[in-house]
Amino acid sequence: MSRISSLHDAVAELVVDGDTVALEGFTHLIPHAAGHEIIRQGRRDLHLVRMTPDMVYDQLIGAGCATKLTFSWGGNPGVGSLQRFRDAVENQWPHPLEIEEHSHAGMATRYAAGAANLPFGILRGYVGTGLPEHTSTITQIECPFTGESLTAVPALRPDVSIVHAQRADREGNVQMWGLTGVQKEAVLAAKRSIVTVEEIVDHLEPVPYSVVLPWWVVTAVCEVPNGAHPSFAMGYSVRDNAFYKAWDAVSKDRESFTAWIEQHVLGTTTYEEFRRSAGVEVPASV
Amino acid sequence: MSDVAPITEDYTTDELMIVNAARQLGALAAAGRPVCFVGIGLPSTAANLARRLYSPAPVLVYESGCIGSKPTRLPLSIGDGELGETADAVVSVPEIFAYWLQAGRIDVGFLGGAQLDKYANINSTVIGDYEHPSTRLPGAGGAPEIAASAGAVMVIMRQSKRAFVERCDFRSSVGYGDGPGDRQRFGLQGGGPKWVITDLGVLEPDPVTCELTMVALHPGVSREHAVAATGWSLQFAGEVSTTTPPTAGELDALRVLQAA
Numbered sequence: 001m002s003r004i005s006s007l008h009d010a011v012a013e014l015v016v017d018g019d020t021v022a023l024e025g026f027t028h029l030i031p032h033a034a035g036h037e038i039i040r041q042g043r044r045d046l047h048l049v050r051m052t053p054d055m056v057y058d059q060l061i062g063a064g065c066a067t068k069l070t071f072s073w074g075g076n077p078g079v080g081s082l083q084r085f086r087d088a089v090e091n092q093w094p095h096p097l098e099i100e101e102h103s104h105a106g107m108a109t110r111y112a113a114g115a116a117n118l119p120f121g122i123l124r125g126y127v128g129t130g131l132p133e134h135t136s137t138i139t140q141i142e143c144p145f146t147g148e149s150l151t152a153v154p155a156l157r158p159d160v161s162i163v164h165a166q167r168a169d170r171e172g173n174v175q176m177w178g179l180t181g182v183q184k185e186a187v188l189a190a191k192r193s194i195v196t197v198e199e200i201v202d203h204l205e206p207v208p209y210s211v212v213l214p215w216w217v218v219t220a221v222c223e224v225p226n227g228a229h230p231s232f233a234m235g236y237s238v239r240d241n242a243f244y245k246a247w248d249a250v251s252k253d254r255e256s257f258t259a260w261i262e263q264h265v266l267g268t269t270t271y272e273e274f275r276r277s278a279g280v281e282v283p284a285s286v
Numbered sequence: 287m288s289d290v291a292p293i294t295e296d297y298t299t300d301e302l303m304i305v306n307a308a309r310q311l312g313a314l315a316a317a318g319r320p321v322c323f324v325g326i327g328l329p330s331t332a333a334n335l336a337r338r339l340y341s342p343a344p345v346l347v348y349e350s351g352c353i354g355s356k357p358t359r360l361p362l363s364i365g366d367g368e369l370g371e372t373a374d375a376v377v378s379v380p381e382i383f384a385y386w387l388q389a390g391r392i393d394v395g396f397l398g399g400a401q402l403d404k405y406a407n408i409n410s411t412v413i414g415d416y417e418h419p420s421t422r423l424p425g426a427g428g429a430p431e432i433a434a435s436a437g438a439v440m441v442i443m444r445q446s447k448r449a450f451v452e453r454c455d456f457r458s459s460v461g462y463g464d465g466p467g468d469r470q471r472f473g474l475q476g477g478g479p480k481w482v483i484t485d486l487g488v489l490e491p492d493p494v495t496c497e498l499t500m501v502a503l504h505p506g507v508s509r510e511h512a513v514a515a516t517g518w519s520l521q522f523a524g525e526v527s528t529t530t531p532p533t534a535g536e537l538d539a540l541r542v543l544q545a546a
Contacts, residue, residue: 026350026379028367051379052427073427078326081424089422101411104349105388105431108380124388125431128460128472134416149473178370179350182379209376234367 002172002218010194010220011037019159022049022190023056026181027077027239030231031164031196032056033224033271039063040266049158051107051182055230055247058082059265061097062257070100070156072107079244083251093254101135106153111182113155114189122150161190164228166235168197169204172215177207178234184211187218196224198236226282227271238283297532299444299485300328301540302504305532307332307442307483311394312340319393321345323432328442329396331360331544338539347392349428351377359546383428387435390475395436397429397479398443401454404497404518406441406461406479408433409454416456426458433459438480445484451517462496486512487529492521502527
């Protein structure tokens with residue numbers, strides 16, 4: 001079922017206005033190029049889902065693509081706040097953003113339940129915090145075997161999940177390794193999926209700790225070298241910490257953010273062009 | 287005198303907090319409780335410093351799925367490549383939270399935040415009203431379940447009236463709730479916050495009232511200073527000690543680590 005396609009065509013066909021969309025990646029393998037393509041194609045009214053919304057979601061939110069965010073931690077790791085996310089929540093700019101807030105453990109449990117085709121997942125969590133009071137998708141249940149009180153959270157079932165991986169073969173089997181986060185669960189929980197990869201190869205050689213998503217659970221595979229930049233792809237690149245640090249100044253006010261998006265994202269057609277436009281080099285793996 | 291480490295006053299408050307946290311981790315590792323669930327920033331620096339200074343060394347577990355990471359330089363994010371490349375095992379995020387943290391395999395977790403109250407509850411979610419916050423913070427992340435399930439919790443935060451408050455605007459993670467008995471009532475399996483290491487000294491929960499109480503002050507810090515930097519009526523332990531200043535050896539190791 002997975003087919004090799006351009007990122008443009010995959011997003012055009014598979015990401016629809018109003019969809020629930022998860023672009024996952026836990027610091028490693030963040031699908032930044034796919035986020036740009038969603039902005040370029042002007043998607044609106046998206047319900048974005050992600051454990052750790054970072055710079056990519058800051059861009060999607062600031063560019064007006066999203067009306068809802070389900071998440072557990074929204075920041076620029078090691079740097080500070082997400083300025084566009086904050087502006088949306090604090091000042092409703094560019095428009096109001098509904099939030100559904102969880103913890104990491106809760107989000108991971110929700111994806112795992114979605115991947116397993118269960119209606120909900122259980123964990124020991126949230127009790128005593130302020131989250132259940134504000135988030136309707138957190139509730140207590142009684143264990144039918146022990147009577148113990150546990151927390152239930154509904155499965156996440158995105159319309160489309162998007163992840164980045166190191167490589168795929170020509171059949172569309174996907175292989176990723178290193179920190180693979182919650183990506184396997186996000187893809188298996190979704191109705192449709194797009195995987196951008198560093199390269200498409202003839203044969204997938206085994207790699208320690210690798211996760212393989214067989215071709216029949218992935219909708220589209222797109223070859224996008226450096227598509228995770230400024231995040232990284234282990235074995236191909238290292239994290240571009242300077243880019244994350246620089247984002248703080250770009251995103252600080254609405255004008256500089258909008259000018260940056262218009263010039264470098266809307267004014268380009270591919271991630272390669274974006275990088276040339278923004279003058280960014282991808283730090284290569286040693 | 288040759289076995290007495292030279293003492294220098296030439297250190298920053300960050301270095302002071304990191305060294306004191308590292309010492310505590312060294313003591314825990316020596317007591318057979320080596321497994322740390324580490325976040326980024328000062329806790330990661332402290333845990334990595336302790337790994338260089340002490341034997342047995344702490345075991346570093348990162349929420350990105352790295353178990354037993356041995357980074358040679360400090361990571362900027364919990365998912366830096368170095369953490370995975372040097373780990374004994376790399377697992378998925380659902381697994382790290384379910385099989386390792388929730389199951390009780392973590393000895394000590396770290397928390398920090400924008401606000402800490404006298405019962406060691408922490409706010410990293412919003413300042414002001416939740417629906418109309420004056421400042422939207424990143425959110426709870428891994429904190430609620432670290433606070434619930436880690437064997438013990440260490441908090442590293444700068445002490446100020448703005449941050450050390452009578453009651454948090456939002457409770458992102460639970461320390462002792464509203465006082466004695468709340469952790470048991472909530473069914474929390476971990477031990478809760480045991481040490482709050484600040485730029486002024488160390489606070490620990492009172493064994494009876496659970497209220498954070500100043501048990502140690504750093505050299506040169508007065509009680510009045512600590513009281514003025516605390517938003518609740520700060521209590522002191524019967525005996526308040528003075529922490530040992532960072533030694534030249536500790537500072538050297540820390541600076542080498544930070545320069546790597």
